[in-house]
Amino acid sequence: MPHKWGLVVDLDRCTGCEACVVACRAENNIPTAGDDQAARGRTMQWIRVERYWEGDFPNPSIRFQPVLCQQCDDAPCEPVCPTYASYHTPEGLNAQVYNRCIGTRFCANACPYTVRSFNFFNPKWEMPLNLQLNPDVSVRSVGIMEKCTFCVQRIKSAEIQAEAEKRDLKDGEFTTACAQSCASKALVFGDLNDPDSEVSRLAGSHRGSKLLGELGTKPNVTYLERGTWQDAKNG
Amino acid sequence: MQRTAEQIEQDLVWPIFHTSTKYKVAVALASCLVLAGVAVYGYQIWAGIGVWGLNSPVFWAFDITNFVFWIGISHAGTLISAILRLCNATWRRPVTRCAEAITVFSIIIGATIPLCHIGRPWLAYWMIPYPNQRGIWPNFRSPLAWDFFAISTYLTGSVIFLYLPTIPDFATARDAATGLRKKIFRAFALGWQGTPRQWQRLEIAMHIMAIAIVPVAVSVHTIVSWDFSMTLVPMWHSTIFGPYFVVGAIFSGIAALILTMALLRKFLHLEEYLQPIHFNNLGKLLLTMSLLWFYFTFAERLTTWYGNTPSEMDVFWQTIRLHFAPMFWTMVFCNFIIPMPLLAIKRLRTITGTAIASCTILVGMWLERFLIIVPALDHKFLRYTWGTYRPTWVEDTLMAASFGLMTLLYLLFTKFVPMISIWEMKVGLQPHGGGIITTAPSHGKHHGLILEGPLPTDVPE
Numbered sequence: 236m237p238h239k240w241g242l243v244v245d246l247d248r249c250t251g252c253e254a255c256v257v258a259c260r261a262e263n264n265i266p267t268a269g270d271d272q273a274a275r276g277r278t279m280q281w282i283r284v285e286r287y288w289e290g291d292f293p294n295p296s297i298r299f300q301p302v303l304c305q306q307c308d309d310a311p312c313e314p315v316c317p318t319y320a321s322y323h324t325p326e327g328l329n330a331q332v333y334n335r336c337i338g339t340r341f342c343a344n345a346c347p348y349t350v351r352s353f354n355f356f357n358p359k360w361e362m363p364l365n366l367q368l369n370p371d372v373s374v375r376s377v378g379i380m381e382k383c384t385f386c387v388q389r390i391k392s393a394e395i396q397a398e399a400e401k402r403d404l405k406d407g408e409f410t411t412a413c414a415q416s417c418a419s420k421a422l423v424f425g426d427l428n429d430p431d432s433e434v435s436r437l438a439g440s441h442r443g444s445k446l447l448g449e450l451g452t453k454p455n456v457t458y459l460e461r462g463t464w465q466d467a468k469n470g
Numbered sequence: 471m472q473r474t475a476e477q478i479e480q481d482l483v484w485p486i487f488h489t490s491t492k493y494k495v496a497v498a499l500a501s502c503l504v505l506a507g508v509a510v511y512g513y514q515i516w517a518g519i520g521v522w523g524l525n526s527p528v529f530w531a532f533d534i535t536n537f538v539f540w541i542g543i544s545h546a547g548t549l550i551s552a553i554l555r556l557c558n559a560t561w562r563r564p565v566t567r568c569a570e571a572i573t574v575f576s577i578i579i580g581a582t583i584p585l586c587h588i589g590r591p592w593l594a595y596w597m598i599p600y601p602n603q604r605g606i607w608p609n610f611r612s613p614l615a616w617d618f619f620a621i622s623t624y625l626t627g628s629v630i631f632l633y634l635p636t637i638p639d640f641a642t643a644r645d646a647a648t649g650l651r652k653k654i655f656r657a658f659a660l661g662w663q664g665t666p667r668q669w670q671r672l673e674i675a676m677h678i679m680a681i682a683i684v685p686v687a688v689s690v691h692t693i694v695s696w697d698f699s700m701t702l703v704p705m706w707h708s709t710i711f712g713p714y715f716v717v718g719a720i721f722s723g724i725a726a727l728i729l730t731m732a733l734l735r736k737f738l739h740l741e742e743y744l745q746p747i748h749f750n751n752l753g754k755l756l757l758t759m760s761l762l763w764f765y766f767t768f769a770e771r772l773t774t775w776y777g778n779t780p781s782e783m784d785v786f787w788q789t790i791r792l793h794f795a796p797m798f799w800t801m802v803f804c805n806f807i808i809p810m811p812l813l814a815i816k817r818l819r820t821i822t823g824t825a826i827a828s829c830t831i832l833v834g835m836w837l838e839r840f841l842i843i844v845p846a847l848d849h850k851f852l853r854y855t856w857g858t859y860r861p862t863w864v865e866d867t868l869m870a871a872s873f874g875l876m877t878l879l880y881l882l883f884t885k886f887v888p889m890i891s892i893w894e895m896k897v898g899l900q901p902h903g904g905g906i907i908t909t910a911p912s913h914g915k916h917h918g919l920i921l922e923g924p925l926p927t928d929v930p931e
Contacts, residue, residue, distance in 0.1 A: 276525030276857045285854035302852065311702050317614040318596050319606055335604070337596055338519065338589015339614055340529035344847060345701040349527045349855040353589065355520030377518040378589025447851055450702055 238394075238404070239327050239455070240385050241427035242414065243437040244301055246461040248421035251299035253284050258416035259303075262386060264372045266358030279352045281383040282413050298461065301422065303413065304329060304350045304383035305446060305454030312342035312351070320380070326390075327455065331382055338378035347447050351382045385424070386411040406432040427455065473742060478895045482888040483646050485738045492737065493881065500878035507871020510864055511586055519589050521864045528847045528859040531840075533587035534697070536869055538839045539722070540580035540876075541621065541694055542715070546723030547573030548628045549687040550755075552680040561751055563894040564743040567887070568734055569727045570632040575879040576726075577625045579872050584617075586868060613696045620686075620693040627686050631679045634672060637662050638893040691719040698842065704781040705774065705846045714766040721759035721805075722835035725828035728752050730880070732825040734889055743890050746821055753824040757813035760831070764806045767838075781851050788845045793858075797837050804834025 259265065259282045268279050282303035289296045310329045312321045320336035323329060343351040357377040360368065368374065371388040375381050393409040406425050414422040425434030437443070442460040445453075473481070514521050524531055547569035554562035585594050597618045599607050608615045641662035644655035662668060695715035698706040728749060735744040771790070774782050789798045809827035812818050848857045883889075 272520070275523075276528075277520070278526070283854075285852065287854070300854075302854075314609070314611040315613065315701065317608050317612040317618070319609050335596075335606075336589070337593045339584075339587075340524075340589065341612070341614055341697075343526065343529045344703060347702050347851045349850055349852060351526075353526065353529065354518075355524070356518040377520075380589075450851075452702075 236428050237326055238390075238426045239428040240306070240390065241425065241434050241438060241455040241457065242303075242306075242385070242411070243423045243434050243443070243457045243459060245421045245423070245437070245459040246298070246300065247442075247459060248419040249284070249299045249301060250419055250421075251284050251286065251297070252418065254416040254418060255282050255301060255413035255422060256280055256284060258412040259383070261367065262369055262372070262412035263384070264368050264374050265352070265381075266354075266360065272355070277353075277355050279354075279358075279381075281350070281352065281381070283350075300458075301413075302348060302350060302446065303456065304385075305348055305452065305456045306383075306385060308453035308455065309451060311345040311347060311450075311452060315341040315345045317341070328385055328387060328390075329382075330384065330387070331380060333373060333375050333379050333381065336379045338380065340380065342380055347450055347452065351380050354379050354381065406434075473899075475896050475899060478899075479642060479646075479892055481740075481742065482890050482892045482895070483643060486643060486885055486888060487646070489885065497878065497881050500874045500881060503871050503874025504878055507868055507874065510867045510871070514586070514864055515591060519587075521862060523860050523862040523865060525857055525859065527850055527855050527857050528844055530587075530847065531844050531859050532861050532865040532869055533583055534843055535836065535840045536872055537580055537583040537587075538694055538715070538843075539836050540576045540583065540872065541691065542719035542722045542835065542839070543726045544573045544576040544580060544624070544628070544723065545687055545691060545716075545719035546576075546727040547571065548624075548631055548683045549720060550724060550727065552631070552683045552687075555676070555680045556684075559751075560898060561748060563898050564740070564890045565727070565731065565748055565752070566894070567632070567635070567891050568730055568889050570628065571880065571883050571887075571889075572723070572726055572730060573628045574625070574632050575876055575883070577621065577628060578879070579875055581621050581625065583872070584614075613693065613700050616693045617697065620690045624686050624690045627679065627683050631676075631683050634676050634679060635891055635894065636887055637672065638664065639888050639891060642892050643888065688716055691716045698846075703846050703850060704779070705785040706842075708770065710766065710770050710773075714770065717759060717762045717766055718835060718838060721756070721763050722832060724752060724756045724759060725831035725835070728756065728824050728828040729832070732821055732828075734884075735821070738884065738889060740890060743895065749821045749824045750819055753813050753819040753827070756809065756824065756827065756831070760806055760809050760813065767802075767805075784849045785846050788849055789841055794841060794845045798841055801834045801837040801841060804830040805838065806834075 260267070260280070263281060265279050265281060268277050272278075282301055285300040285302055287298045287300065289298065306327070306329050308327060310321070310323065313323055313329065315321075316336075317339060318335045318337055320332045321329065321342045322332055322335075338353070340353055343349070343353060354375050354377050358374065369388075371392070389409050389411065393404060397404045397408075404426070406429055410424045411422075414424040423434050423437055425432040427435055427438060429435060437459065438457040440457075440459055442462070443457045444460060446456065446458055448454070522531075522533070524533075547566075551562065551566040551569045551573075554566065585591055588594060596602075596604075597608055597615065608618070610616075637658075637660055640655050640659035641664065644652055644659045647655050692712040692715065695711035699708050699711040701707060731744050731748065731752075734740055771786070774786050788794050808830045812823045812827040844859050848859055850856075
């Protein structure tokens with residue numbers, strides 16, 4: 236059976252530490268936009284931690300919501316790309332083929348989650364940051380759209396390794412950079428087609444829901460609702 | 471005042487051969503704007519599209535606003551001219567050519583804007599379906615691919631539609647010209663002799679084009695609107711957009727036409743040809759379109775408000791009451807409240823009155839496109855991603871350059887083609903549906919209306 240990659244975000248566990256954001260940046264050669272560009276709304280990130288406040292000072296409560304590409308099965312970004320740069324792989328990933336991208340930015344407008352980052356300029360890595368680039372991930376140039384790939388380079392190398400050893404992939408054998416770095420294990424990655432995988436178990440939780448699920452984009456990322464002490468007491 | 475065929479010919483060929491200082495200054499100014507645009511475009515390619523004010527989430531703004539605006543303007547000509555020809559409205563005669571020219575130039579400008587706005591403009595040709603080493607076609611599901619086909623079809627059709635009725639006039643100019651000009655006009659006149667057979671073929675060809683171009687024009691702006699409505703973006707995903715955009719396009723197109731006619735009348739001394747009646751009639755059309763535009767805007771807003779979907783209401787209030795409200799209400803003033811009295815009251819529906827209304831409508835329709843694109847993008851679903859947009863000097867310059875390019879192309883065109891169809895004006899001299907006509911051509915022997923048999927025009931009978 237082909238794999239169907241998915242991710243679960245447990246909002247109860249997320250502390251908003253942004254380790255996932257840093258790990259993703261290191262793994263995927265995401266350039267830093269710089270403070271000037273960031274102030275103009277051009278931060279480059281494939282995963283972000285959204286912060287929402289509830290209540291007023293002095294007792295506001297804060298909620299964190301990590302948002303990355305939802306890897307939708309019915310992705311609004313895909314049909315609008317005139318050059319097939321935004322493309323659905325047989326394993327259900329929303330791939331972004333950088334070499335095909337001519338930079339119409341239509342996909343980013345069509346994406347309801349606004350998770351696509353655009354290279355407004357050629358990226359720069361000052362010495363010695365250029366030495367830490369991941370050789371498994373291509374570096375993007377100006378005018379190209381990019382976004383979370385579910386660490387497709389890790390998926391591919393694990394699959395190749397398993398095939399070479401003539402065995403099936405094991406759950407937890409590899410994971411994405413964000414999930415790997417998450418200290419509180421709020422992010423869990425795996426194969427949704429494997430009924431015994433942790434991600435399948437969690438995605439089936441009654442706390443699970445999809446971000447903007449009402450839009451019918453069929454995301455492969457599941458959010459587990461944050462509970463309260465009241466909920467816990469009531470079982 | 472009724473003019474004779476010779477006078478018509480002299481009056482209308484005259485601007486081609488006489489260049490005033492004012493004209494030269496205007497060409498120089500327009501060229502400066504165009505050159506500035508070219509320079510800025512070069513800078514943008516060198517530095518990256520980041521020199522624009524775009525950001526996440528506002529990935530489209532001035533670029534697509536101007537694209538929709540210019541493609542909208544292009545509906546002036548072809549559509550109006552085709553409809554007036556098909557309806558056999560005889561007052562159309564002095565109007566059609568300047569309208570058709572607006573169409574061709576504004577499509578050209580509209581089509582260049584996407585080339586500027588994409589991130590890697592040097593790869594724009596990947597939109598063209600051709601067998602290539604990449605082994606893929608363009609994605610035919612993408613509205614941008616539809617745009618490519620729609621606009622290239624429209625441009626081709628409009629060029630033919632402009633060119634066909636110009637052939638006899640090229641012949642007139644050919645006979646009046648000397649030297650290099652004569653050679654150029656001869657090439658464009660395609661050996662026009664004015665034989666009954668040629669007139670008949672011209673008539674058939676124009677009739678076919680007039681019928682064919684109407685659905686093309688309607689489909690073009692519908693497809694442009696689908697760039698927006700085929701997405702899930704709040705206030706973009708709407709079934710009303712197709713007709714709404716077509717109405718808006720014709721609306722802004724007529725405004726552009728009236729303004730151009732007023733300028734041509736003044737600077738080419740065409741007072742005898744572009745008369746108050748033409749402005750009056752086009753003014754009535756403009757009034758109709760203004761009412762239609764208001765109806766569509768009202769229907770769109772009212773249904774959104776009743777639907778009360780949270781994501782749409784965020785955008786709705788941004789435009790009606792919050793950040794974009796000043797622009798929104800300026801738009802309503804420019805498109806409806808100011809033009810209404812100017813166009814509805816007969817005494818005010820003069821050349822000046824319609825020209826003023828046209829100016830405000832052009833501003834209003836530009837704002838309309840901006841207000842469709844930007845507020846929706848910067849208030850998409852997740853509040854955390856909300857943003858703002860402010861253009862940079864690069865976008866401002868490119869926009870100014872697009873107006874400069876329109877002016878320049880139009881100015882150059884007036885030196886190349888009689889801006890009013892000479893032969894159609896001559897046909898107008900004849901009693902309607904007259905039989906054999908013989909007009910004495912002033913120069914040359916072959917271009918005039920020396921006809922036996924039915925009238926060559928009033929295209930469809």
